[in-house]
Amino acid sequence: MAPEAIPGEATALLDKGGRMIYASAVDMGVQGIQINYYFCFDHQEPYRHTILRAYLDRENPVVQSITPITSQADWSERELIEFLGVRVEGHPNPTHLWLPLNWEDMYLGGRPEADHETERINASPPVKLPKENIVTLPMSAIPYGPYHPAFIESNYLKMSVEDEVVKKADLKLGFNHRSVIKLMERRDYYKDIFLSERICGLCNSHHVLTFVKAVEDLAGVEAPPKAQLARTLLCEMERIQSHLMAIGLIGDLTGFRTMLMHSLRVREDMQDGLEAISGQRVTHGLITIGGIRRDITASQADFVLSKLKAMKKSVPELFDQCLSNDVLVGRLKDVGVLTRENAIKLGAIGPTARASGHRIDVRKNSPYAAYEEVDWDIVSEKSGDSLARLKVKMGEVLMSMHICEQCCDRIKALSGPILAKVKEMPCAEAVAKTEPPRGELLYHVASNGTNTPDFVRIRVPTFLNAHIMLRLIQGGWVGDVPAIIGSIDPCFSCTDRVTIIKKDEQSVVDVRTLGGRRCSTPPG
Numbered sequence: 001m002a003p004e005a006i007p008g009e010a011t012a013l014l015d016k017g018g019r020m021i022y023a024s025a026v027d028m029g030v031q032g033i034q035i036n037y038y039f040c041f042d043h044q045e046p047y048r049h050t051i052l053r054a055y056l057d058r059e060n061p062v063v064q065s066i067t068p069i070t071s072q073a074d075w076s077e078r079e080l081i082e083f084l085g086v087r088v089e090g091h092p093n094p095t096h097l098w099l100p101l102n103w104e105d106m107y108l109g110g111r112p113e114a115d116h117e118t119e120r121i122n123a124s125p126p127v128k129l130p131k132e133n134i135v136t137l138p139m140s141a142i143p144y145g146p147y148h149p150a151f152i153e154s155n156y157l158k159m160s161v162e163d164e165v166v167k168k169a170d171l172k173l174g175f176n177h178r179s180v181i182k183l184m185e186r187r188d189y190y191k192d193i194f195l196s197e198r199i200c201g202l203c204n205s206h207h208v209l210t211f212v213k214a215v216e217d218l219a220g221v222e223a224p225p226k227a228q229l230a231r232t233l234l235c236e237m238e239r240i241q242s243h244l245m246a247i248g249l250i251g252d253l254t255g256f257r258t259m260l261m262h263s264l265r266v267r268e269d270m271q272d273g274l275e276a277i278s279g280q281r282v283t284h285g286l287i288t289i290g291g292i293r294r295d296i297t298a299s300q301a302d303f304v305l306s307k308l309k310a311m312k313k314s315v316p317e318l319f320d321q322c323l324s325n326d327v328l329v330g331r332l333k334d335v336g337v338l339t340r341e342n343a344i345k346l347g348a349i350g351p352t353a354r355a356s357g358h359r360i361d362v363r364k365n366s367p368y369a370a371y372e373e374v375d376w377d378i379v380s381e382k383s384g385d386s387l388a389r390l391k392v393k394m395g396e397v398l399m400s401m402h403i404c405e406q407c408c409d410r411i412k413a414l415s416g417p418i419l420a421k422v423k424e425m426p427c428a429e430a431v432a433k434t435e436p437p438r439g440e441l442l443y444h445v446a447s448n449g450t451n452t453p454d455f456v457r458i459r460v461p462t463f464l465n466a467h468i469m470l471r472l473i474q475g476g477w478v479g480d481v482p483a484i485i486g487s488i489d490p491c492f493s494c495t496d497r498v499t500i501i502k503k504d505e506q507s508v509v510d511v512r513t514l515g516g517r518r519c520s521t522p523p524g
Contacts, residue, residue: 071346230295244266
């Protein structure tokens with residue numbers, strides 16, 4: 001379609017109930033810049049998606065922003081601006097998201113008309129954050145980040161605070177760019193499996209499965225039933241250990257460190273199970289194109305079942321201890337409330353959406369692997385606060401344990417191949433989605449008929465939920481920030497530090513100390 005038709009078509013799709021889940025661009029050479037807007041309707045009809053595609057002039061790529069129509073496009077369009085120099089006209093906030101703070105321009109030509117927080121840093125490496133780069137408003141600035149031991153991607157959260165109330169919050173990404181997408185375009189499909197597996201340490205199997213699903217769709221290959229069960233088992237075990245980590249970090253960030261210690265103790269049973277079936281605790285290397293690399297034996301399935309049996313006692317005990325703690329509940333209840341209406345409007349996904357009563361889940365909406373063959377249901381809450389997000393994670397741990405038991409029983413009873421033969425790759429493209437612990441993950445893979453992909457685009461769950469996190473932080477107490485961040489689970493570390501800057505004063509405060517500064521009455 002013509003680029004100028006995109007806003008009108010996007011409005012029509014949104015009016016029909018579509019979710020705008022991503023926008024990407026690809027340099028197609030003489031064809032120009034290919035721009036794609038992805039809209040999802042699988043919450044209405046399974047597997048239904050629509051892509052709005054247009055080609056922009058390579059020398060002067062211009063498209064009208066749809067962010068004024070839906071804020072779901074905000075970060076995606078900022079990514080288009082920075083990575084390919086697309087001029088997104090009418091975007092309300094074309095400021096730096098990924099590129100370094102000292103990058104001179106947003107459109108590869110001219111200084112950005114950004115706010116004072118993105119002024120160029122005139123410093124020689126190593127770059128220290130100067131005061132003029134943080135904030136010049138007559139209020140305190142709290143930079144949160146950018147480096148944390150447990151980050152999947154480094155984040156720099158900037159908060160402007162007045163009288164303990166967060167007046168403004170912004171997020172800067174791109175501190176740990178590894179060029180994974182470009183590397184994947186230069187390697188063959190089998191080597192790309194290992195690259196995708198290293199994007200995230202907590203949900204690496206979901207990344208591999210999403211990439212492999214896209215490649216299998218391209219090649220017209222379907223994994224055997226036993227391989228599908230093994231994939232489901234691996235992903236649900238991964239969900240259990242990830243949620244237990246997140247639950248523990250919520251406790252640690254709100255001053256309940258015992259909750260972290262017990263969560264990690266219980267989590268070890270699932271880590272032992274993952275090690276038993278894959279040989280590794282983090283990157284499992286089990287999923288491949290066409291199926292799985294190694295069979296899961298009956299003895300391995302029995303070992304996982306024994307661990308699940310032990311967790312049937314330890315997990316409910318842990319959750320009861322957490323939810324019976326009045327201090328923890330008080331720190332989370334009515335904090336960072338996201339209504340169902342706003343969850344839909346802003347494009348929330350994963351537990352963040354389901355905690356607000358927006359029951360979307362790729363496993364139900366666009367089933368993959370063996371999710372149609374096992375008995376399970378979506379876990380949701382209605383209040384939309386930090387406590388609801390914690391409860392959803394707890395409920396999903398129990399539900400995933402139920403799924404894992406079914407998978408183990410069926411794997412033991414099932415025989416047959418675990419790997420399908422892969423045909424030659426045609427010239428085509430495919431979009432695949434899965435549901436990692438934090439929400440919907442998308443891969444767009446295009447083939448040019450060779451053994452290397454033509455292009456790969458990846459949209460991770462945190463990309464959609466992080467901008468919602470900023471909205472929940474703004475207007476609330478600064479002491480509630482750790483609870484909100486922990487409940488959304490964007491992989492922030494519990495050992496973080498913050499710097500509070502007041503004119504010429506500077507001090508360092510542990511994030512748990514910051515979390516203890518919550519006032520007893522709401523702001524305003």
